[in-house]
Amino acid sequence: MVTSKDQPKSYPETYYAGAYWGVREESPEACARRTANLLNLLAPSDPFLAEWYKPTRSLKDARKFPLMPPDLPTLAEQFRRGVNRERGGPVFKELGFTFWFGNGGADYDNSNLRIHCGGYDEGTANTCVLTLPTLGRSPNAERVISAPVLTQAVRSMALAMDPDWAVAMSHAYRDMDDENRAGPWVGWVTYFSKQRGTVPPLPAPVRIEPVEDKGTLIVLTPERFTVTNPEHVALANHVRELLTRAGLIKPR
Known part of the structure; x- marks a missing residue:
């Protein structure tokens, strides 16, 4: 397993949020409704x-085609264009359909959102992945990459996309998790649908929050999670062990 001391020192730790679910046949219109709900919840x-x-050839052109407030016919058309053929x-x-x-x-x-929705082939994964700005290189990253914002981002994904699980985490910690390459991963913020089971009691400073009647959010630490902090890594590994014992994560 890779350890934090093996991580490159010259690059800032990068973060993302993602939601993942199994086969679910849905139309472009249904995918559009989920996406509109997600954008309204994220805002x-x-x-x-x-x-x-909307995606365009240049950033200058992109500003001419806003997606906010969400327009369902526009979003549905974008998903239709992202059909596999x-x-x-x-x-x-x-x-299914893809819109990026x-x-x-x-x-x-x-930040980018890549949504793959409506797939019902057993070999297809439905996903919603949010990339995030880079710390030290973005004037917005320090504010966005925080527990409150990422907790709301994962909660928004849980409510809008109804995934099996979702996570906000650093790429560096994900790369350390060699035992669960296909997920679920335990990150800084993690969500499990109630269909996966019941989240057990977890040690401080971990916070557990319900997401309406859909599932449960787990926030490891109120401060920024980083692999350069051995206490963070140890806490995440311990929580993963507890969740595995509770059946929310299946061992390989």
């Missing part, structure tokens, strides 16, 4: 996550 968490734009061949409806768009930021000061 109050931080101004950086309140502006989104062979060049000049038939549409593979069972593989951003918040109009440049270089390291941006």
Whole structure:
């Protein structure tokens, strides 16, 4: 297993949030409704996550095509364009639809949402992944990469996308988790649907929150989780062990 001392020292730790669920046949319109709900739920968490734009050839052009406030016909059309098909061949409806768009930021000061929705082939994963700005290279990252904002981001994904599980974490810690490459991963903020089981009592400073009647959020620490802090890594590893014993994570 990779340890924190093996992580490169010259690069800032980067973070993302993602939601994941199994086969679920849905139309482009249904995917659009979920996406509209997600964008509306994300917006109050931080101004950086309140502006989104259709994909274009340049950032300058993107500003001409805002996605906020969400328009269902526009979103549904974007999902239809993201259907899986062979060049000049038939549409593979069972593989679902993909829509990838951003918040109009440049270089390291941006966020993107990549949503794959409506797939019902057993080999297809439905996902919603939010990339985040880079610490030390973005004027917004210090504010966005915080427990309150990422807790709201994961909660928004849980409510809008109804996933099996979701997480906000650093790429560095995910890469240390060699035993669960297909997930679920335990991150800084983790969500489990109630269908996966009951979250057991967890040690301080871990916070557990219900997400309406859908599932449970787990927030490891109120301060920024980083692999350079051995106490954070030890806590995350211990929580993963407890969740595995409780059956929420299946051992390989």
